Structures are given as structure tokens and as C-alpha cells.
Amino acid sequence: AVLIGGVFAVERLGLFDLQVLPLHPLVLAVALIAAQYGASGGIMAAAMASALALLGGTLPQRVVGEDYFEYLAAVWTTPLAWLIIAVLVGIISDGHRRLLQRSEQALFETQKERDLISAQYEALAARAKRLERRVAGIERYLGLPNGIKLGGTNRHREKELLYAQGDLAGDIFIVEFGCIRVSRITLEGLRLVTGFYFAGDVFGFETGAERQCYAEALEYSGTRKFHLDERDLANPQIADMLFGYLESIQQHLLILGTQNAIERVAAFLVGIADRRGGEGPRARLPMSRCDIADHLGLTLETVSRAIHRLQVLKLITLVGARDVILLDRDALIDLGA
Known part of the structure; x- marks a missing residue:
């Protein structure tokens, strides 16, 4: 509206002779509006330009003796031209806009598919890594010294108790998959979580005859267990296992203290x-x-x-x-x- 009104004001005030131009500025104004706002905007712009031209008297005047139908044709030729230009440019603009929207939608869908494929790949890679770790965790202890054998896989539901505080100690557990939480209830009734154990980790070491902690599965998990005698503690492989367990406890205490x-x-x-x-x-x-x-x-x-x-x-x-x-x-x- 501002653009069309400005052109009309220039023409009415005589600030510039628009007749010398090869193309009337209102044509450009209507075309620009149609390109920006589509066919509907262009039609409204053409109607506004025609109304201003009609009210402002800038349309051709009827000559005495001129045929009335010829006069109407001369008067409405310019507004009709504006309308046709508005419709054509608007249709092209709308088509371009729809094509752009479809392209953006296709790009968005492609990006979603790529993100989904990437997420699936990461999930599969993570699963493969967990399976590798699970196998490595088992193989790590399949070569235990003679006389020490792993038991079969025990599967545990979420929140299932593996052993309770106060149970007889003896068996040592290896996590095959999942996660096990080991905790202790103090005399004051407070709970202390001593550790979380994942595939390949060993837990269940006790210095006395009774369990000082209890173990619970945090998710669907699998464990295997074995038993150590006093003579097994002299084995370097068992010693490395114990040292690793003690090192993890020391590291945890260092974190808590510093x-x-x-x-x-x-x-x-x-x-x-x-x-x-x-x-x-x-x-x-x-x-x-x-x-x-x-x-x-x-x-x-x-x-x-x-x-x-x-x-x-x-x-x-x-x-x-x-x-x-x-x-x-x-x-x-x-x-x-």
C-alpha cells in the first residue's frame, strides 16, 4: 500500500512525469507485491492501483464523440494489464514458494532419516561394544587356574537380590552383562553404596565369614560365580584380580576425601x-x-x-x-x- 500510494502521490503532485517512462511504475509495484505475497497479494495490489487511478483521474478521459465501448476498453486496458501481471507473477511466486517449501521439507525429512540412521548406527555400535566387553569379561576369567571353575550364568531380574548382608561369604561373582549394585546398611540405618559393577567386573570379596554388604541387580543382569581357597590367593592372576579390586576401592576413597x-x-x-x-x-x-x-x-x-x-x-x-x-x-x- 505504501509503495502504490507513493507512486500515485508522485504522479498526482507532478514531482516527476511518469509518462516519459517506458513502463508505468505501478506495474512494477504490482509485480513486486505479487512476487512477495503471491497471487492474492498481487490481485489486491492491482485493485488498489486501479482504484487510485480511477479516483485520481489518471485514467484516459473520454473524448467527445468517442464510442463508449472503445472508451471503456481504453480505460480498463491498464487495470486489466495490472491484474493479469499480478496473477501471472503471483502464480509463479506461489509455485516457487511451494517448491521451496517442498525442498525444505524434503531436506528436513532427509536430515531426520540421517539422524535416525546415525542414532541406530550408534546404538548398534554400542551394543556390539557391550557384547565384545561381555565376551571379553567372560574370556578374561575362563583361563582361571586349575581347580577354579566358573559356574553357569545366573540371570537376575531388576531389583533381584543376589545375596544379603549377613549371608555366609565365599562365592565371588563375575558380571556377565547388566549392572549390579553392592551396598551396606550401617548400624544407624544409613545406606552406603560401595560400588556398581558392569560386564567383566568382579565383586563379592569378603575378609570375614559373613557378608558385610548386599548385592542387587539394577537391571536385567547375568553373573557367574566361583570360589577361592586360601591356596588360590598365591596365584598371580588371582593376586592381580584382588589388587584391581583394592585399587578401585582406594580410588573411590580418594575421591570422597579430596x-x-x-x-x-x-x-x-x-x-x-x-x-x-x-x-x-x-x-x-x-x-x-x-x-x-x-x-x-x-x-x-x-x-x-x-x-x-x-x-x-x-x-x-x-x-x-x-x-x-x-x-x-x-x-x-x-x-x-
């Missing part, structure tokens, strides 16, 4: 990502935040605040309730070191 809340959570997330078999920057947490809090010696609220802080720092991002993507692994390692 790091603040956000450093503990950062170290925990990196450790879980590493132990889950190299799933890349993504780590699935089968444990709850309450489990994490009881493992790191923190409160549930403190763990939630630390995770939120790591998100604000753009070091991690959450995918659902249990999946964490490590956006800056090096920064998390430095933070948790």
Missing part, C-alpha cells in the same frame, strides 16, 4: 562412561540419582544441583532420565582429577 560435589559427580560420570565399554560420549546410568548420592557421600539434592551445574557449563547434556552425553570429556576429566 573432591567437592561437582568434582565427584564429574569423575563418576567419566568413570561410568569408560566402564560401560566405550560407548563414546554417551553413558547410560542404570542407577538412580539416589544411588549416586549414596555412592558419592552426597545428598540427592546436591547430586541434582551438581548435574544441573555441569549442564549449565555445557559439559554434559541429559537424554531422558538415565542417559548422559559427555560434551567435553577432557574438561570433565580435568574437573574430576
Whole structure:
């Protein structure tokens, strides 16, 4: 409207003789509006231009003796031309716009398909890695010394108890797949989560005759167990196994004694990502935040605040309730070191 009104004002005020131009500016105005807003916008622009031309008296005047039908044809030739131009340009513009929208939609669908394929590939790669780790975890202990044999695979439902605090000790467990949580209830009734164990990890070592902790499956899991006698402790392979177990306990105690809340959570997330078999920057947490809090010696609220802080720092991002993507692994390692 401003464009058409401006052209009409220039013509009416005599600021410029538009008749000397090879093409009337209103034609360009109508064409530009049709190109921008489509056929409907162009038709409205042509109608407005025609109304202004009619009201402003810029259309040809009837000559005395001129045939009335010839006069009407002369008067409406220009508005009809504007209308035809508006419709043609508008149709072309609408077609171009629809083609562009279809192209954008096709590009969007292609991107979605590519993202889906990428996600499926990552999931398959992660699954293959977990299977490799599961096989490696089994093969790691299939070569145990003579007299020590692994039992068959025991499958455990989620939240199933493997052994209770106070049970007779003796059997040692190897995780074949899934995740096992080992915890202890103190005399004050507090729960301490001593560790989480994944495929290939060993747990169940006790120094006394009774279990000081209890073990529970956090998800559908499989374990195999074996028994150690005193003479087996002299075997270098068994010694390495025990040293690895003690080293993990020492590392955990070091974290609890020297790091603040956000450093503990950062170290925990990196450790879980590493132990889950190299799933890349993504780590699935089968444990709850309450489990994490009881493992790191923190409160549930403190763990939630630390995770939120790591998100604000753009070091991690959450995918659902249990999946964490490590956006800056090096920064998390430095933070948790």
C-alpha cells in the first residue's frame, strides 16, 4: 500500500512525469507485491492501483464523440494489464514458494532419516561394544587356574537380590552383562553404596565369614560365580584380580576425601562412561540419582544441583532420565582429577 500510494502521490503532485517512462511504475509495484505475497497479494495490489487511478483521474478521459465501448476498453486496458501481471507473477511466486517449501521439507525429512540412521548406527555400535566387553569379561576369567571353575550364568531380574548382608561369604561373582549394585546398611540405618559393577567386573570379596554388604541387580543382569581357597590367593592372576579390586576401592576413597560435589559427580560420570565399554560420549546410568548420592557421600539434592551445574557449563547434556552425553570429556576429566 505504501509503495502504490507513493507512486500515485508522485504522479498526482507532478514531482516527476511518469509518462516519459517506458513502463508505468505501478506495474512494477504490482509485480513486486505479487512476487512477495503471491497471487492474492498481487490481485489486491492491482485493485488498489486501479482504484487510485480511477479516483485520481489518471485514467484516459473520454473524448467527445468517442464510442463508449472503445472508451471503456481504453480505460480498463491498464487495470486489466495490472491484474493479469499480478496473477501471472503471483502464480509463479506461489509455485516457487511451494517448491521451496517442498525442498525444505524434503531436506528436513532427509536430515531426520540421517539422524535416525546415525542414532541406530550408534546404538548398534554400542551394543556390539557391550557384547565384545561381555565376551571379553567372560574370556578374561575362563583361563582361571586349575581347580577354579566358573559356574553357569545366573540371570537376575531388576531389583533381584543376589545375596544379603549377613549371608555366609565365599562365592565371588563375575558380571556377565547388566549392572549390579553392592551396598551396606550401617548400624544407624544409613545406606552406603560401595560400588556398581558392569560386564567383566568382579565383586563379592569378603575378609570375614559373613557378608558385610548386599548385592542387587539394577537391571536385567547375568553373573557367574566361583570360589577361592586360601591356596588360590598365591596365584598371580588371582593376586592381580584382588589388587584391581583394592585399587578401585582406594580410588573411590580418594575421591570422597579430596573432591567437592561437582568434582565427584564429574569423575563418576567419566568413570561410568569408560566402564560401560566405550560407548563414546554417551553413558547410560542404570542407577538412580539416589544411588549416586549414596555412592558419592552426597545428598540427592546436591547430586541434582551438581548435574544441573555441569549442564549449565555445557559439559554434559541429559537424554531422558538415565542417559548422559559427555560434551567435553577432557574438561570433565580435568574437573574430576
